[in-house]
Amino acid sequence: PSPVDANQLVSEFQGIIRKAVGEACRVKVWTSEGLWLCHVDPARLETALLNLALNARDAMPNGGVLDIEMKNVVVGEGAVAGCLPGSYVRLSVRDTGSGMPPEVRNRVFEPFFTTKEVGKGSGLGLSMVYGFVRQSGGHIAIESALGKGTTVSLYLPRATQTPGVEMEDVRSQAFPAGSERVLVVEDNDDLLDLTSAMLTRSGYQVRCARNGTEALRLLRSEEFDLLLSDIVMPNGINGIEVAREARKLNKGIKILLASGYAGDALDRHQAVGEFPIIDKPFRMSELAARLRSILHEA
Ligand SMILES: Nc1ncnc2c1ncn2[C@@H]1O[C@H](COP(=O)(O)OP(=O)(O)OP(=O)(O)O)[C@@H](O)[C@H]1O
Numbered sequence: 001p002s003p004v005d006a007n008q009l010v011s012e013f014q015g016i017i018r019k020a021v022g023e024a025c026r027v028k029v030w031t032s033e034g035l036w037l038c039h040v041d042p043a044r045l046e047t048a049l050l051n052l053a054l055n056a057r058d059a060m061p062n063g064g065v066l067d068i069e070m071k072n073v074v075v076g077e078g079a080v081a082g083c084l085p086g087s088y089v090r091l092s093v094r095d096t097g098s099g100m101p102p103e104v105r106n107r108v109f110e111p112f113f114t115t116k117e118v119g120k121g122s123g124l125g126l127s128m129v130y131g132f133v134r135q136s137g138g139h140i141a142i143e144s145a146l147g148k149g150t151t152v153s154l155y156l157p158r159a160t161q162t163p164g165v166e167m168e169d170v171r172s173q174a175f176p177a178g179s180e181r182v183l184v185v186e187d188n189d190d191l192l193d194l195t196s197a198m199l200t201r202s203g204y205q206v207r208c209a210r211n212g213t214e215a216l217r218l219l220r221s222e223e224f225d226l227l228l229s230d231i232v233m234p235n236g237i238n239g240i241e242v243a244r245e246a247r248k249l250n251k252g253i254k255i256l257l258a259s260g261y262a263g264d265a266l267d268r269h270q271a272v273g274e275f276p277i278i279d280k281p282f283r284m285s286e287l288a289a290r291l292r293s294i295l296h297e298a
Pocket residue numbers: 051055056059095097098099100104108113114115116120121122123124125126127149150
């Protein structure tokens with residue numbers, strides 16, 4: 001965790017949220033002047049925001065409004081049920097969607113609890129957000145009623161450090177731009193959309209593949225400066241095999257593999273030393289910085 005300016009993080013991330021929720025949902029961001037820094041892991045905060053935005057999108061199949069609001073709040077003893085008294089940056093995500101009946105509302109943090117069709121929801125979104133907020137020493141509150149929309153509020157503890165060097169760090173994390181041709185290979189649609197949106201916005205020429213077979217087809221028919229591939233993918237061909245084939249076809253291609261989930265351990269082991277790896281989950285600004293440094297290597 002580090003001191004994070006939520007105004008800035010949300011502002012930088014809003015393009016990705018807009019892309020994820022689609023055009024039917026209007027996204028409004030309400031920053032707040034004089035907002036305190038909060039003490040959280042910025043990559044996990046981005047993932048949490050994306051999860052909340054996707055839930056809001058699913059609750060508004062015919063469109064609606066998604067408000068994201070930041071505010072300083074001082075919580076007094078007993079003022080917010082379950083929340084320790086103290087100073088927080090409250091980040092609220094409000095939708096005008098279907099809302100939840102109490103029997104759903106009461107179970108949303110349970111791992112694997114979902115009301116979505118098989119294959120649509122894993123039921124892990126909110127339990128991950130809950131875990132993140134609790135580990136950060138914060139609190140999460142949900143207000144929801146059937147037909148009345150939903151507001152999820154994250155109470156993120158105020159950072160106690162005085163703004164200084166860390167603040168500079170947070171501010172300077174703009175996405176470095178590029179113009180190279182990048183092939184992104186990722187089987188998770190949300191992450192693929194997110195990554196390609198960020199890279200396109202940063203000026204890269206992006207092509208996407210959802211599995212190893214698609215990736216190989218593109219590598220054989222087009223030229224790329226860089227391959228960014230997930231390691232573990234369905235359909236038999238993993239990211240390491242894609243990377244090796246890419247090198248055979250084009251000796252000069254730069255490669256970055258993404259890995260992080262426990263299941264990747266074995267495959268990851270094979271790739272260590274052979275290709276550079278970025279750990280998941282990563283911040284988009286972190287990815288942009290890694291790409292720049294890899295593309296600039298001789
Ligand atoms: N903004 C919301 N509006 C209405 N219902 C919601 C909202 N957010 C969550 N829910 C309900 O809570 C359930 C659990 O949400 P959660 O994010 O944990 O899992 P999921 O969205 O079903 O699947 P996943 O996020 O893993 O893809 C959802 O299935 C839905 O019924």
